[in-house]
Each structure stands twice: as structure tokens, then as C-alpha cells.
Amino acid sequence: MKLKSLKTVTSSIAMLALGAGIASADEDAALIINGETEMVVRTEAPAHLENMDEIRSGWTFRSAETQALQMDDFDNPGMIFVDQAIDTWNQVSGSEEKSCASCHEGPESMKGLRTQMPKWNEAAGEVWTTEMYINDCRENRMGADKWGWNAKDMVNMTALIALQSRGMPMNVAIDGPAQATWEQGKEMYYTRYGQLELSCANCHEDNYDNLIRADHLSQGQINGFPAYRLKNAKLNSIHARFKGCVRDTRAETFKEGSPEFIALELYVASRANGLSSEGPSVRN
Amino acid sequence: MKRITLSATCLMASVGLVSAAEVAPENVEYDEYGAVAVSLSGTAGDAAAGRVVVSTKSQGNCVSCHAISELAEEVPFHGEVGPPLDGVADRWGEAEIRGIVANAKITYDGTIMPSFYKTTGYIRPGDAYTGKAATTDTLPPLLTSQQIEDVVAYLMTLKEE
Numbered sequence: 380m381k382l383k384s385l386k387t388v389t390s391s392i393a394m395l396a397l398g399a400g401i402a403s404a405d406e407d408a409a410l411i412i413n414g415e416t417e418m419v420v421r422t423e424a425p426a427h428l429e430n431m432d433e434i435r436s437g438w439t440f441r442s443a444e445t446q447a448l449q450m451d452d453f454d455n456p457g458m459i460f461v462d463q464a465i466d467t468w469n470q471v472s473g474s475e476e477k478s479c480a481s482c483h484e485g486p487e488s489m490k491g492l493r494t495q496m497p498k499w500n501e502a503a504g505e506v507w508t509t510e511m512y513i514n515d516c517r518e519n520r521m522g523a524d525k526w527g528w529n530a531k532d533m534v535n536m537t538a539l540i541a542l543q544s545r546g547m548p549m550n551v552a553i554d555g556p557a558q559a560t561w562e563q564g565k566e567m568y569y570t571r572y573g574q575l576e577l578s579c580a581n582c583h584e585d586n587y588d589n590l591i592r593a594d595h596l597s598q599g600q601i602n603g604f605p606a607y608r609l610k611n612a613k614l615n616s617i618h619a620r621f622k623g624c625v626r627d628t629r630a631e632t633f634k635e636g637s638p639e640f641i642a643l644e645l646y647v648a649s650r651a652n653g654l655s656s657e658g659p660s661v662r663n
Numbered sequence: 664m665k666r667i668t669l670s671a672t673c674l675m676a677s678v679g680l681v682s683a684a685e686v687a688p689e690n691v692e693y694d695e696y697g698a699v700a701v702s703l704s705g706t707a708g709d710a711a712a713g714r715v716v717v718s719t720k721s722q723g724n725c726v727s728c729h730a731i732s733e734l735a736e737e738v739p740f741h742g743e744v745g746p747p748l749d750g751v752a753d754r755w756g757e758a759e760i761r762g763i764v765a766n767a768k769i770t771y772d773g774t775i776m777p778s779f780y781k782t783t784g785y786i787r788p789g790d791a792y793t794g795k796a797a798t799t800d801t802l803p804p805l806l807t808s809q810q811i812e813d814v815v816a817y818l819m820t821l822k823e824e
Binding site for chain 1: 786
């Protein structure tokens with residue numbers, strides 16, 4: 380309880396710092412979490428990325444104050460939600476009277492999963508995101524209601540699952556049966572949507588490191604998701620972030636969980652292959 | 664007699680409102696370099712009004728991509744996606760600037776700069792920033808003809824030489 384209020388104070392201080400100016404962070408800062416886990420936040424771009432030599436985590440673009448919040452779990456406001464997800468993990472729910480733990484034992488059983496997501500699901504014959512796997516278990520194995528894509532329980536659970544892969548390199552498969560979906564996502568990435576006619580690439584490939592108004596543009600990577608945003612003081616799903624960026628081009632967005640956003644997620648995830656999985660990260 | 668004069672005046676007034684001299688977005692004539700010689704509104708631009716359009720988020724929001732030193736004190740956070748507009752009137756004439764503001768994609772093929780005086784040809788056009796689908800086939804242009812003229816008038820004041 381005490382911990383929680385402390386965290387709230389820390390994040391409002393960070394908000395203040397944010398409003399006061401764009402304190403540019405040290406270009407070469409290293410992300411070492413809790414003084415022990417060194418994260419890869421800059422590395423050589425994967426071979427399939429044609430227009431960039433180096434990929435960088437969104438963390439490297441944030442102010443020193445925001446960066447610091449991710450360097451210690453006591454300061455990371457996203458960790459409260461991970462704690463909540465641990466409770467949910469162990470909670471019996473649905474007609475089968477099972478919890479996640481009944482079948483999966485501890486959350487550590489999810490180690491490595493986040494680095495491969497989203498991935499081809501052979502049985503379903505399509506690419507599935509973490510949310511889809513979770514809901515499949517809830518609906519078909521627990522006899523419980525599905526969670527909404529952005530529901531608190533869902534986003535928190537994806538944070539708990541991501542945490543098990545913290546520091547492991549993103550390694551999303553783009554070939555084999557997933558390739559067609561990946562191609563679809565790639566095409567979307569370069570499509571200039573909306574009345575402002577802007578593609579993801581216009582901002583996150585052609586202009587990363589530039590300011591767009593007060594925002595320091597990153598490469599729009601998703602290795603840090605779900606991300607705790609100081610702006611809305613909660614964990615945010617990947618698709619919620621996509622939705623915001625598409626909306627800001629004065630376009631009709633796609634829905635969370637839509638085939639389009641699943642394809643886009645696969646493509647964007649693959650652009651981070653080689654960066655560490657960071658979720659839950661802290662962003663502004 | 665009196666009556667006839669009255670309706671004639673009414674007619675004149677309504678014609679005036681539509682403004683015979685306004686050029687609709689689909690009728691703008693760009694030359695081969697993307698310049699537009701004729702005023703879009705038929706009314707001279709007001710530089711002071713243009714200064715507001717350039718720096719207001721819900722209007723031109725040009726400063727989200729362009730820095731303008733002259734505005735820096737009043738309007739914080741200028742972007743750096745496009746070149747600074749200081750001295751732009753030394754680099755371009757009025758017709759070129761009008762063309763760039765109306766539809767920069769003709770001057771600069773494939774530029775990231777939005778087309779401010781255009782109503783069709785979009786992929787998944789939305790209803791402003793709501794994220795919902797646009798409700799009409801043609802969208803209102805991002806700026807009106809008069810706003811464009813005002814912005815052009817303002818940019819013409821940005822001289823360094």
C-alpha cells in the first residue's frame with residue numbers, strides 16, 4: 380500500500396519534468412534494470428529491414444527522468460499491475476474451476492514466449508497474439524468469459540507474461556506459414572493513411588530522433604509492450620498504441636484484435652528482432 | 664420598383680458570399696513546378712491571421728514540423744521534421760509558397776508534408792481525429808482558401824535578407 384502511493388508520487392514528478400521541457404537523454408545511456416539485468420536497447424537491424432542499419436528501443440528516446448523509472452522495479456509504475464496479474468494467475472475462474480496455475484504452474488512457465496509473439500498457431504491456421512492465447516484458455520479451457528483486448532485483467536496478464544522474457548532478444552518468426560500475414564503487415568506499415576496521408580514509416584523510419592512538436596519520435600518499436608504511459612497512468616496494449624497513431628493521421632482506425640492489427644503487430648514486432656523484451660516498459 | 668432593386672441587391676449579396684473569385688480545391692491550377700499564381704480566396708491574405716493558423720494545433724499546426732524563430736517565444740515546441748521556415752520568402756516567391764501550402768506533394772513528390780487544400784484521394788479517411796470513418800465522400804480541406812492566403816501572407820513576411 381505504502382509502495383503504491385510512493386509510485387504514484389514518482390510518476391507525477393516525472394510528469395512535471397516532462398511538461399517542463401524536453402530534457403534530452405544521454406544518447407548512449409545503458410538500460411540496466413535493478414542494477415543487474417542489462418537490456419539490449421540498440422543493435423544491428425535484422426536483415427529484413429531494408430532502410431535502417433540500427434534498431435533502437437523506445438527507451439533510448441525518452442527523457443532521463445522517464446528512463447530512470449524503468450531502471451528499478453520499485454520505480455516502474457507498471458510493476459503494480461504485474462503484481463495484480465499474479466493474483467489473477469492464481470485465481471480460480473469459470474465453470475471448470477481452474478486457474479492459470481492449475482495447468483501452467485508458475486508464470487515462469489511462460490519464459491521466452493513474449494519474444495516470439497505474435498506467432499503462427501497451427502491448429503487455428505492463423506497468427507495469434509498473446510491476448511488470443513489467453514482468451515482461448517479462458518474460454519475453451521476454463522469455461523470463463525473472454526477478456527476485452529484492453530481490459531485491465533488482460534493487459535496486466537500480458538505484462539506478467541512479458542516480464543518472464545525480460546532481457547531475452549525478440550525473435551519473431553516471419554517466414555513459413557506466417558509470411559503472408561507478415562507481408563500484409565509490412566504493406567500497412569508503408570501505407571499513408573488518413574487525411575494527413577502519413578504512414579508508420581513516415582514518422583518512425585524516416586523521422587525517428589526528430590521532434591514532431593514536443594514529441595521526440597522513436598522507431599515505434601513494440602519490444603517494450605505492454606507499456607506503462609505517464610500520459611494515461613496505465614499499461615497500454617500494442618493495439619491501443621497502434622490505434623492512437625492511426626487516429627492521429629485523421630484516418631479511420633482499425634479495431635483492437637482486427638486481422639489488420641494482428642498483421643501489423645507481426646510486422647512491427649519483427650522490426651525489433653534482436654532488441655530485448657522490456658515489458659512492462661515506461662514511456663511518456 | 665423599390666422591390667426590384669431590393670431583390671437585385673440580395674442577389675448581388677449572395678453571389679458575393681459564395682465569392683466568385685474563390686478557387687475550389689479541385690480547380691486549383693498548379694504549374695509544372697507546383698506553383699499556384701492565382702489567389703485561392705480572391706481576398707488578400709492577412710499575415711497576422713496566418714501567423715495564428717501556422718501556430719495553432721487545430722489549424723495549420725505547421726510548427727509541429729517546422730521551426731519558426733520569430734514565433735519561438737510565444738509558441739513553444741517546434742518540430743524538426745521539415746526545414747525551418749525562417750527566410751522562406753527569400754527562397755520562394757508567393758506563387759511557389761501558395762502551391763506548397765495548398766498541396767506540397769506537387770512541389771515535392773512524396774513529401775511527408777500534408778496537403779492542406781485537397782478533399783479526395785485518401786486511404787481510410789477519418790472524421791477528423793475521432794478515429795471513426797469520414798461521413799462524406801469529400802472531406803473539408805484541412806485549411807480554407809482564406810486560411811491558405813493568410814498563411815501565404817504570413818510566410819511572405821519571413822525574410823532574412
